Amino acid sequence: MKNNKIFKTIFTLPILVYTFILIVLPLLYILFLSFCTSDSYGGIIYEFTFSNYIKIFDLTYLKILFKSALIGVITTIICILISYPFALILRRKSAHIQNLVTKLIMIPFLTNSLIRTYGWIILLRKNGIINNGLIMGGLTSSPLNLMYNRFGIVVGMVYTLLPFMLLPICSSVFEINNDLIEAAKDLGAKPLQIFRKIIIPETISGVFNGSLMVFIPAIGYFFITDILGGGKIMIIGNLIKNQFLTARNWPFGSAISIFLIIITFLLVKLYKRLGGKMDDLGGF
Amino acid sequence: MKDNVIVKLENVSKKFDDKYVIKNFSLDIYEGEFITLLGSSGCGKTTVLRMISGLENVTSGKVYIDSKDVTNVDATKREVNTIFQNFALFPKMTVKENVAFGLRMKKVEEKEIEKKVSFAIDLVKLKGYENRYPHDLSGGQQQRVAIARGIVMNPKVLLLDESLCSLDLKLRKSMQIELKKLQKKLGITFIYVTHAQDEALSMSDRIAIINKGDIVQLDTPENIYNHPKNVFVADFIGEANIIPAKVIKKIDGGINVKMLENFLIDIKTEEEFEKGEDIKVVVRPEDIAVSKNELVGSIKGVIIDSTYSGNSTNLIIDIPGDFDIKVSTTDESKFRENENVYIKFDSNKIVPLRK
Amino acid sequence: MKGKYSKLLFIILVFIFLYLPIGVLIAYSFNSGSTNLIFEDFSFKWYLNIIKNTDLVNAFLNTLLVAVTSTVISTVIGTISAYGLYKFDFPFKKLINSLIYIPIVIPEIVLGISLLSVYTLMKLELSIYSIIVSHIAFSIPYVIVSVKTTLTSQTITYEEAAKDLGASNYSIFKKIIMPIITPGIVSGATLVFTLSLDDVVISYFTAGPGSNTLPLYIYSIMKSGITPDVNALTSILLLVTFVILITLTIVQSRKIRKEAL
Numbered sequence: 001m002k003n004n005k006i007f008k009t010i011f012t013l014p015i016l017v018y019t020f021i022l023i024v025l026p027l028l029y030i031l032f033l034s035f036c037t038s039d040s041y042g043g044i045i046y047e048f049t050f051s052n053y054i055k056i057f058d059l060t061y062l063k064i065l066f067k068s069a070l071i072g073v074i075t076t077i078i079c080i081l082i083s084y085p086f087a088l089i090l091r092r093k094s095a096h097i098q099n100l101v102t103k104l105i106m107i108p109f110l111t112n113s114l115i116r117t118y119g120w121i122i123l124l125r126k127n128g129i130i131n132n133g134l135i136m137g138g139l140t141s142s143p144l145n146l147m148y149n150r151f152g153i154v155v156g157m158v159y160t161l162l163p164f165m166l167l168p169i170c171s172s173v174f175e176i177n178n179d180l181i182e183a184a185k186d187l188g189a190k191p192l193q194i195f196r197k198i199i200i201p202e203t204i205s206g207v208f209n210g211s212l213m214v215f216i217p218a219i220g221y222f223f224i225t226d227i228l229g230g231g232k233i234m235i236i237g238n239l240i241k242n243q244f245l246t247a248r249n250w251p252f253g254s255a256i257s258i259f260l261i262i263i264t265f266l267l268v269k270l271y272k273r274l275g276g277k278m279d280d281l282g283g284f
Numbered sequence: 285m286k287d288n289v290i291v292k293l294e295n296v297s298k299k300f301d302d303k304y305v306i307k308n309f310s311l312d313i314y315e316g317e318f319i320t321l322l323g324s325s326g327c328g329k330t331t332v333l334r335m336i337s338g339l340e341n342v343t344s345g346k347v348y349i350d351s352k353d354v355t356n357v358d359a360t361k362r363e364v365n366t367i368f369q370n371f372a373l374f375p376k377m378t379v380k381e382n383v384a385f386g387l388r389m390k391k392v393e394e395k396e397i398e399k400k401v402s403f404a405i406d407l408v409k410l411k412g413y414e415n416r417y418p419h420d421l422s423g424g425q426q427q428r429v430a431i432a433r434g435i436v437m438n439p440k441v442l443l444l445d446e447s448l449c450s451l452d453l454k455l456r457k458s459m460q461i462e463l464k465k466l467q468k469k470l471g472i473t474f475i476y477v478t479h480a481q482d483e484a485l486s487m488s489d490r491i492a493i494i495n496k497g498d499i500v501q502l503d504t505p506e507n508i509y510n511h512p513k514n515v516f517v518a519d520f521i522g523e524a525n526i527i528p529a530k531v532i533k534k535i536d537g538g539i540n541v542k543m544l545e546n547f548l549i550d551i552k553t554e555e556e557f558e559k560g561e562d563i564k565v566v567v568r569p570e571d572i573a574v575s576k577n578e579l580v581g582s583i584k585g586v587i588i589d590s591t592y593s594g595n596s597t598n599l600i601i602d603i604p605g606d607f608d609i610k611v612s613t614t615d616e617s618k619f620r621e622n623e624n625v626y627i628k629f630d631s632n633k634i635v636p637l638r639k
Numbered sequence: 640m641k642g643k644y645s646k647l648l649f650i651i652l653v654f655i656f657l658y659l660p661i662g663v664l665i666a667y668s669f670n671s672g673s674t675n676l677i678f679e680d681f682s683f684k685w686y687l688n689i690i691k692n693t694d695l696v697n698a699f700l701n702t703l704l705v706a707v708t709s710t711v712i713s714t715v716i717g718t719i720s721a722y723g724l725y726k727f728d729f730p731f732k733k734l735i736n737s738l739i740y741i742p743i744v745i746p747e748i749v750l751g752i753s754l755l756s757v758y759t760l761m762k763l764e765l766s767i768y769s770i771i772v773s774h775i776a777f778s779i780p781y782v783i784v785s786v787k788t789t790l791t792s793q794t795i796t797y798e799e800a801a802k803d804l805g806a807s808n809y810s811i812f813k814k815i816i817m818p819i820i821t822p823g824i825v826s827g828a829t830l831v832f833t834l835s836l837d838d839v840v841i842s843y844f845t846a847g848p849g850s851n852t853l854p855l856y857i858y859s860i861m862k863s864g865i866t867p868d869v870n871a872l873t874s875i876l877l878l879v880t881f882v883i884l885i886t887l888t889i890v891q892s893r894k895i896r897k898e899a900l
Contacts, residue, residue, distance in 0.1 A: 007808045011723030014716045015783075019735045022776040023742065026753035029760060086653055089646045101650075103884055106833075108657050110880040111664075114839045114854040115873050118865060119660025122667065129663065159656065166653075179372035182339050185359045186366045187386030187437065197385070201376040212744065220746035223839050227861060237748050237840075244752050244844070254756070257749040264745050278740050279784050 027261070034255035042248030052255035061239070061256075068235035071150065072218040075157040076211050079165035082158075083210065086166060087173035088199070098174055105163050105170075113160050117227050120156055121147065124228070148230030156228040157218045164217075165210035168280065172206025173199070205276040212267055212281065220260070236260060288315040289351070290473050291336055291364075291441055296345035298331050305331050306497045308345070313441070313475060318467050320476045320484040323494035324520075329477045332494070333443050336475065338362045350440055365439040369446040371430040373418040379405065379429050380414040386437045404436035407466070424455045431466070441473045448483060460487055481521050485509065493517050509568075515637055518566040525569065525609050529636070531561045539636065541565065545605040547583055551634045564637050569612035571633035574599065575626050576617065582626035585609065590619050601627060661877065668870035685871040692868050698856035699872060701767055705842075705852060706835040709774035714828045716775070717782025721823075722816060724783070725790045739780045750777060751844035758845065765847030773845040774838065778831035785827030789820045 034052055037045045055061065090098055108116060123129050124146040131143040146152060176199065184194045200207075222237035236256065243253030272278070291313040298306040305328045313319050321329040334340035335347060338359030346355045354362055365386070373382050383404055387397045405411060408428035418426055427447065434442050448456045448463075464487045467474045478484055484491050485505045492502045493516075501513040512518035515526055529543035538552040543565060557563060575582070585601040588608070592598075599611045599619055611627060619625065671682035689695060723729075724736060742750055754773050758765060794816070801811045839854045846855055857869060 004808060008723075008727050008729070011719050012727055012729045015720035015723055015735060015739075016729070016731065018716060018720070018776075018779055019731075019738050022754070022772075022779075023738050026750075026757045027741070029756050030749075030753045033756060082653060085649060089650060103887075104654065105657065107877075107881060107884055108661055109833055109837060110884075111661060111836075111873055111877055112839065112854045112857075113837050114857055115664065115869070116660050118857065118861065119664045122663045123660060159660065162657065177370075177372065179368045179370060180374060182359070183366070183368055183372035183374075183433075184385070184389075186337055186339065186364075187433070188360050188389040189385070190360060190389075193389055198374060201374075216744070216746050220748040220840070222748065223843070223858065237746070240748050240752060241843075244755065250756065253752060257746075257752060260746055260749055268740075268744055278737075279788060281740065281743055 030254040030257055033251050034258045036251045038249045038251050042250070044250060052252045053259070055252060056256060056259055064234050064239055065236060067233065068219045068237075068239075071153060071157065071233075071235060072215045074154055075161060075218045076165075076215045078154070078158050079162050079210065079214050080169075080207060082162060083165045083169040084173075084207075087170040088195075090170065091173050091176070092178070098170070102167065102170065105166050109163060114223055114227075117156050117160065117224055120152070120159065120228060124152055124155065147228050148232060150229070150233060152228035152230075153225050153233060153235075156224040157221065160221065160224060161214040161217055164213035168206040168209040168213070169203065172203040172209075176202050205271070205274050205280075208271045208274050209276055209280055212271055216264055216267070289313065290315040290349065291475070292346075292348035292351075293332070293336070294346040294348070296332075296335060296347065297343045298328075298335060298340065299343040304343075304497065306335075309497065309499070311492060311499065311502070313473060315440075315473055316471050317489040318464065318474045318476065318487055319490045319492065320478060320488040321492050321494055322478060322481060322484040322520075324479055327494045328497040329494045330445060331497075333366070333445055333475065333477045336441070337364055337366045337443050339366070363439055364441040364443055365434040365437050366443040366445060367427075367430045367434050367447045370450060371418075371426045371447075373426055373429055373433075375418055378415050378417055379410060379421070382418070382429055383432045383436050385433065400436050401432075404432040407435065407469075408432045423451050424459065427451060427459060431463075435466075435470060435472065439472065441475060442467075444474060444476045446478055447476070448478070449480070456483070463487060485521070493520060495520075510633075511635060512566060512637070515564055515566070518635070518637065523569050523610055523612070525567045525572075527565050527567065527607070527609075529563050529565045531557045531559055531563060533559055538631075541636065544583060544603050544607055549581075549629055549634070550631050551636050552632060553636050555636070557636065557638075561638075566635040566637060567629060567633065569598065569610040570596070571630055572609065572611045573628040573630070574601070574611050574613050574615065574619070575628070576623075578626050579628055582628040584624060584626055587619055587621050587623050587625055590621055599625075601625060603627075664870045665874045665877070668867055668874045670867055673866060674864060685867040686875070688868045689872050692866070694851070694856060695853075695868060695872065698851040698853045701851060702836065702853040705767065705770050705774055706832055708771050709778055709835050710828055710832045712771075713775045713778035713831055714782050714824060717779045717827060717831075718786050718820065718824050720779065721783045721786035721790065722812065722820070725787065725794075739783055742777045742780050743784070747777070747838075747840040748844075751841045754841070755844045765845060765850070767847070767850040769845045769847060770842050770850060770852065773841050774831075774835045777838075777841060778834065781831050781834065782824070782827035785830065786820050786823040789823035790816075794819055 033044065035048050035050070037047060037049055037051065039045055056065070090101060121128070125131070126143045126145075128146070130146060131140075134140045135143065146155075180198055180202070181194060184198050189197060219235055220237035220240075222235065222241045225231075225233055225235050225238055240253050240256050240260075243249045243256065268278075271281075289312045291311075293309055293311045296306060296309045297304060309328075309332065311332075321332055323329045331340060335342050336349075338354065338357060338361075342355060346353055348354065349362060349364060374385065377385065380401060383401045384397050387400060392400075402414075405414060408431050410425060410428050410432065413421065413425065418429065421429065430447070444463075448459055451459060460483055463474070476483075476487065485508075488505055490502060491505055491508050493500045493508065495516055501508055501517045503511075503513075508517060508521055512521065512524075518524045518526060527543050529541040532540045532542050532548065534540075534557070535550055537554075538550055539557050540548060540550050541563070542548050551565065573579075578584070583603055585603045587599050588602045589600040590597060596612050596614050597619060599613065601609045601611055603609055609627060613619070667678065668685055669681050669683070670678050671684060672679035724732065751773070754769075754776060755765075758769055763769060797815050797819070798811055801815045806814065839858070842852050842855055843858070846852065851859070853872075857865060860866075860869075
């Protein structure tokens with residue numbers, strides 16, 4: 001019996017320690033910080049206040065939140081618009097091909113996302129490959145502004161996050177029982193009706209899974225706005241980064257983070273209501 | 285049976301990856317009949333069904349429904365509906381929404397839909413289940429929803445693809461009766477595909493036995509059982525003893541054959557056989573009499589296996605010369621293994637077949 | 640037929656989009672010029688130059704060290720935790736079962752700054768070790784989820800059968816459970832290794848001075864321009880991972896075909 005106790009301890013203690021020290025403690029601490037204020041040197045003043053949360057609703061910050069959400073939504077929609085046809089085209093292909101395609105989607109992931117984003121600079125900048133190509137092809141006389149603006153940011157975000165949409169949509173589309181499609185056809189449904197009535201309801205949790213895994217990073221990936229936005233456009237990620245590293249206003253940064261966590265939880269709740277499973281999130 | 289042909293397949297062929305699954309297949313199906321396409325898996329029966337529903341295109345040949353050439357008409361527009369093997373109920377829709385689906389696609393008025401749907405649901409005895417989802421239903425109930433979803437469209441023909449297979453034995457038996465009743469009531473042509481011969485025999489007006497993409501026999505259940513056209517059918521339908529025999533001479537209205545080494549018997553047949561021809565004879569186990577006493581024209585054998593199955597006893601009897609004959613008897617007397625018995629054939633119930 | 644080609648074209652375009660930046664990086668690794676601006680001449684010199692760039696080599700070695708260490712540790716902890724959560728009842732189990740999803744769903748930046756805050760609170764110095772701990776922090780849940788999916792109700796039956804035959808807890812785990820969960824462990828480990836290599840955000844907040852990892856090094860030189868030796872190193876890394884993945888795919892599809900037979 002003593003052996004059993006040791007056995008159980010080995011299998012349960014690490015997760016207890018991990019959860020409380022590396023998940024609960026950090027989050028509780030920034031929750032605590034979010035109700036403090038900071039002095040002009042970045043020191044923390046331990047006085048209870050709601051001011052950080054009120055500050056989020058300043059016009060300056062609201063604008064950043066709004067622009068950030070806009071980039072997130074545009075990125076998510078573009079990813080959905082690419083992923084659905086992609087998955088539908090491959091739906092009836094053999095498991096062998098589907099497996100291969102999934103692997104091919106994953107390969108770019110094996111290089112660091114920052115390095116891949118850098119690849120886009122070579123492509124998008126004024127004297128970059130795309131502009132040179134357009135000029136040589138006579139499609140434009142002077143180089144287009146493809147980066148250091150919102151376009152560049154969205155390209156970078158879509159590029160970095162597309163696989164997170166492709167993979168769940170593919171797996172949910174591939175799982176649709178073909179009998180359902182045939183039954184709908186048999187009952188007189190046209191392709192668009194089949195898509196609306198059968199395919200969307202069957203894959204909605206996959207789509208929302210992808211949307212979660214695209215939208216949430218898209219409002220936080222400050223390095224993409226830094227590199228492809230040229231520091232001109234700020235998203236929530238940049239705002240938090242600045243509060244922690246430049247402005248050194250940790251309490252305000254924490255408040256924004258808590259705000260983000262609340263939004264995330266609401267989205268996850270919605271995902272679960274649509275029939276999504278937690279275990280499917282973020283998996284490949 | 286009405287003589288109006290509702291579905292006509294004319295020299296239909298289907299190729300998958302350069303291989304013919306169905307080749308020059310022709311079949312007329314009459315209005316209001318219950319016809320079963322019976323065959324083992326991979327024989328092409330489901331492909332035939334799918335070519336009728338339009339879910340599969342024909343490689344060559346023509347398909348007519350109600351005298352209209354529908355060869356190039358999409359499944360969406362054919363006036364036939366299918367009950368799928370696993371029912372293919374839409375999981376995110378309620379029973380009512382499932383049944384209403386096809387009518388909604390046809391943009392039928394909502395009031396009309398309400399009426400037709402509740403009629404169909406009533407018909408399959410699912411009143412009160414309208415707002416349930418498929419996963420809340422038992423297998424039998426799911427089957428009923430699938431049927432309601434098909435018949436609500438008032439199709440000319442209802443296609444059923446192995447529709448009872450996924451149900452357990454008891455449920456299958458009761459659904460067989462119900463399906464047959466329903467078909468009689470509605471007068472819709474049912475084309476049923478199955479590999480289960482008991483279903484085919486108990487429900488169908490006609491059975492088409494299919495082997496390797498071809499119809500080997502098309503007839504009523506009684507004729508198929510009692511007069512199989514060839515060894516394949518005899519073996520496929522029910523239990524049968526298939527015994528090699530030789531034609532000794534022709535007699536009035538039949539032949540005299542020699543089988544089981546030196547046993548001679550007269551068989552009635554309308555078909556012509558040549559003297560000296562090697563043939564096979566088919567005898568159903570229940571058509572062989574068994575007795576502990578020797579009778580005129582009986583053969584002696586030893587019981588090597590005896591199994592009791594409720595209403596009859598199934599025996600395997602070893603005849604000298606290493607023949608095992610299956611016999612089914614309702615005789616109450618106890619037959620034990622290793623016991624000597626005598627079997628007797630009924631010359632009216634032996635079917636001679638060419639090899 | 641026309642539709643068929645446009646469908647194929649769409650798939651190809653998506654893949655071009657996914658591979659284009661990488662292709663460009665690889666192409667410029669063979670550029671003899673010292674910038675990624677103009678392609679001058681074909682040359683292998685940047686491949687040889689990798690070794691001379693000690694900052695780059697150090698950053699790369701740090702990245703590997705972080706990835707390998709955090710993968711090993713998080714795989715071990717994740718695996719035993721998944722089994723622990725499946726098998727035992729213990730305080731806070733239900734709570735933990737939902738808390739472990741937090742690192743998967745919350746924005747990385749929030750995880751990054753909250754870990755940074757706690758390290759500061761505990762007065763821990765930021766270094767390569769703080770990066771490793773942070774990577775372990777976000778990796779464990781992925782391993783748990785991956786292993787969990789292989790532990791089904793069927794597993795309980797096997798366990799009971801083994802117990803019935805007199806196996807101890809330890810031998811049940813070793814002989815019965817391990818073979819069942821191995822695919823989950825492998826895919827979990829592969830996933831967290833990839834995530835660790837890919838990570839920018841968490842490392843950015845939890846790295847100490849002098850503990851550069853490859854992404855942080857690149858981030859720091861991005862403003863002044865990236866030299867093609869970075870491209871060269873990236874190309875080598877890509878080639879290695881590509882070979883590994885292709886081999887895995889071939890093995891897997893053989894398996895699928897065998898099972899189909």
